[in-house]
Amino acid sequence: MTILPALTAHIRAAGTPAGTPTAPITLADRPDATVLRLGDTVVKAHAPGTDPARLTRRLETAAALPGVLLPPLTTTAEELHDRLITSWPYGTPVDPDTPAAPWAAVATLLALLHRSTPHPALPPMRGPAKAARAVTRLRAAVHAHPHPAARPVLHAWAALPAWARAEAPMPGPALLCHGDLHLGQLVRHPAPDGPLRLIDVDDLGLGVPAWDLARPAAWYACGLLPPDDWTRFLTAYQEANGPAVPATGDPWPALDVPARALTVQTAALAITKALAADRPLDEIEQAVVDACARMPAG
Known part of the structure; x- marks a missing residue:
């Protein structure tokens, strides 16, 4: 099983609120990152070989600066198929091509x-x-x-x-x-x-x-x-x-x-x-x- 179907099963197993679509949306699928969205939750498989201690420090930093960085749902990364997985709230992307880019x-x-x-x-x-x-x-x-x-x-x-x-x-x-x-x-x-x-x-x-x-x-x-x-x-x-x-x-x-x-x-x-x-x-x-x-x- 590749990381994409494994990550799909992972986010579905977390449970979905009533009214949430049952099919996750793939936001990115690259060798260095696979990102899925299901409802208001996003899960990310980080690059192979990501250092777990360093990732934890980065997650803790994001959690400590919620006014600057999108805070993770948890500062603990999970392991799935030898990849580290993190969970995040969904944020609406900003269109970089809009004339009013922020x-x-x-x-x-x-x-x-x-x-x-x-x-x-x-x-x-x-x-x-x-x-x-x-x-x-x-x-x-x-x-x-x-x-x-x-x-x-x-x-x-x-x-x-x-x-x-x-x-x-x-x-x-x-x-x-x-x-x-x-x-x-x-x-x-x-x-x-x-x-x-x-x-x-x-x-x-x-x-x-x-x-x-x-x-x-x-x-x-x-x-x-x-x-x-x-x-x-x-x-x-x-x-x-x-x-x-x-x-x-x-x-x-x-x-x-x-x-x-x-x-x-x-x-x-x-x-x-x-x-x-x-x-x-x-x-x-x-x-x-x-x-x-x-x-x-x-």
Whole structure:
């Protein structure tokens, strides 16, 4: 039995309130995560090899910050088919493509997260490790099928400092970070008009808070995020006393390295997916690769 039918049986066995559909809805089914919804409950099978102690610390952090992070239904992960399973209330996703995307709201939540006192045993934020994994996948893909776009991406990666490539500890002071921030990590809880909360604790940990601002910063630098949205995001973060960038003045000295790392990660994943699908890069993917080519060589 694969994890999807096992997880389906698991969520059904938990019981369903009257009026709840009996068929779970698959929200995600990837090698690193399978997520099902049944009524107001969501269950997630985390990536194989997830460390149970570290996941518990992340769950405890979410439970302790219900005004920022969607709290789990329990801070104890279960084991199912050698995968760790967690349970959550369902939150209505925010449409990242809406013209009124809540950039200011997510920036305010980030500032609150970064200013929170972390769990004393919380592990490092996994952002640099995820970027390194994307580059490793790219190298494996182009070893089998060379691609001309890989060269500028790998050169940009090599020019980053060791900490951004997960080859050295992150510089301090280490603050509480989300680790994989994008608008897909934002939901309204518990109703469509409820408060906004951040989800997905898999990469939560201690590290450089500017990493959480790096994806929108990179999109803005690549011309993929309108200047007004970027200004709304950055201003809201600064007004909420977020510690990742100065309250006034140029934010880019703090954002430059994380933004370059996220650009490389995005480009690496784009090339890998294009090779797997045997298709050319689309316009957005090419724009991210071009941004890598413009980065300094060291």
